[in-house]
Amino acid sequence: MNRSSLDFDNIVGVKKGPWTPEEDLILxxxxxxxxxxxxxxxxxxxxxxxxxxSCRLRWTNYLRPGIKRGNFTEQEDKVIVHLQALLGNRWAAxxxxxxxxxxxxxxxxxxxxxxxxxxxxxxxxGEGRGQWERCLQTDLHKAKKALCEALAMEAxxxxxxxxxxxxxxxxxxxxxxxxxxAAEKGVCPEVEWGSGICQLKPTPIILFESxxxxxxxxxxxxxxxxxxxxxxxxxxxxxxxGTLLYHRHPQSALPPxxxxxxxxxxxxxxxxxxxxxxxxxx
DNA sequence: AAAAATTACAACCGCCTTCAT
DNA sequence: GATGAAGGCGGTTGTAATTTT
Numbered sequence: 001m002n003r004s005s006l007d008f009d010n011i012v013g014v015k016k017g018p019w020t021p022e023e024d025l026i027l028x029x030x031x032x033x034x035x036x037x038x039x040x041x042x043x044x045x046x047x048x049x050x051x052x053x054s055c056r057l058r059w060t061n062y063l064r065p066g067i068k069r070g071n072f073t074e075q076e077d078k079v080i081v082h083l084q085a086l087l088g089n090r091w092a093a094x095x096x097x098x099x100x101x102x103x104x105x106x107x108x109x110x111x112x113x114x115x116x117x118x119x120x121x122x123x124x125x126g127e128g129r130g131q132w133e134r135c136l137q138t139d140l141h142k143a144k145k146a147l148c149e150a151l152a153m154e155a156x157x158x159x160x161x162x163x164x165x166x167x168x169x170x171x172x173x174x175x176x177x178x179x180x181x182a183a184e185k186g187v188c189p190e191v192e193w194g195s196g197i198c199q200l201k202p203t204p205i206i207l208f209e210s211x212x213x214x215x216x217x218x219x220x221x222x223x224x225x226x227x228x229x230x231x232x233x234x235x236x237x238x239x240x241x242g243t244l245l246y247h248r249h250p251q252s253a254l255p256p257x258x259x260x261x262x263x264x265x266x267x268x269x270x271x272x273x274x275x276x277x278x279x280x281x282x
Numbered sequence: 283a284a285a286a287a288t289t290a291c292a293a294c295c296g297c298c299t300t301c302a303t
Numbered sequence: 304g305a306t307g308a309a310g311g312c313g314g315t316t317g318t319a320a321t322t323t324t
Contacts, residue, residue: 112289
């Protein structure tokens with residue numbers, strides 16, 4: 001057992017309860033200088049009378065840059081409800097889909113708002129959920145793919161568009177072998193493919209999430225139009241320590257527009273990937 | 283206006299996993 | 304392989320703020 005940490009937590013003089021602004025300043029300054037991690041050394045070196053766990057929690061749930069506070073959007077709610085049905089109470093995994101929200105926030109939001117609105121079938125923990133959990137335990141990649149498809153289907157249901165039927169389900173996804181890259185391209189119908197470059201239309205973020213799972217995108221370039229949220233997502237993913245890497249190409253790298261109409265359609269951003277994988281807690 | 287109920291959020295606790303030795 | 308340290312995670316609790324009665 002972690003005897004020493006327990007002892008430290010019980011040392012007289014280790015402060016508990018709400019953090020003061022002064023403590024926040026000390027912790028923030030310390031992490032800015034030394035970076036997050038090695039929390040054991042934080043109380044000793046910063047002068048904070050807090051245990052290491054408390055410091056880490058305060059940083060990850062409150063002080064860390066990029067945390068979005070306030071009301072959850074309807075779309076965030078949908079993502080959470082869907083992922084909770086798929087993954088169960090794996091809040092850290094769910095939080096990886098909402099980089100601006102902490103797992104603690106999501107957990108609190110679920111327990112206070114979303115849990116009660118859960119459909120009875122889901123609340124009972126249906127067979128699908130059990131399949132998912134088995135899937136996650138046995139083959140994470142299959143689970144990712146099935147989850148990706150589920151998210152794409154959810155987004156399609158939210159904003160129906162004229163796409164061909166995908167005809168797959170979460171239940172059979174785990175049983176099917178990995179599809180070819182061409183088949184994978186169908187995962188996100190909002191991406192248009194052609195000669196090594198795909199174009200991303202203005203897309204609900206949930207669809208883009210499904211696209212992120214497409215490992216076949218290594219080395220592929222995408223072009224983003226009106227994708228401020230998409231850009232933010234990528235930036236955040238990178239800042240959060242993920243391994244999703246992209247390179248932004250200058251607009252000058254694009255061939256000249258052939259017409260004003262063509263110019264109007266030019267992407268705001270061109271991205272290429274050295275790896276489409278990002279860290280996913282396993 | 284006051285009390286009760288509800289909500290939102292921060293923080294703690296204990297268990298589990300990972301990693302170094 | 305066993306052990307301990309450290310970090311991470313989910314469950315739970317405490318409390319302030321807000322809403323309802």
